[in-house]
Amino acid sequence: MKLKLDLHDIFNRGQEIDRALRGIIDEAIQKKAPLVEIIPGKGSGALKKKVIRFLEQKEIKQLYHRVEKDGDNWGRLFVHFRHNAPTGKRGRGR
Numbered sequence: 001m002k003l004k005l006d007l008h009d010i011f012n013r014g015q016e017i018d019r020a021l022r023g024i025i026d027e028a029i030q031k032k033a034p035l036v037e038i039i040p041g042k043g044s045g046a047l048k049k050k051v052i053r054f055l056e057q058k059e060i061k062q063l064y065h066r067v068e069k070d071g072d073n074w075g076r077l078f079v080h081f082r083h084n085a086p087t088g089k090r091g092r093g094r
Helices: 014-031 046-055
Strands: 002-006 035-039 066-069 077-080
Touching: 002 014, 014 035, 014 046, 046 077
Parallel strands: 002 035
Antiparallel strands: 035 077, 066 077
């Protein structure tokens, strides 16, 4: 299962973007989806930078495994999840 979030319709509404991003991450955790595709679009790149800044926040970053930039289409990102930990957080080093 892959979830998808297209930000084209709300590209200029900052708080809605944050809510949409948080919502899709929460949905991925709830449904145990391994992958979320986020489409900020190509444009100037400002929206993609905003999405990356959102994903880099400490409390958000601990919820997913990794972010992959699409090599063929720089207007989209993939957020990968591992759902084997009870809370979705990464394990600590020993």
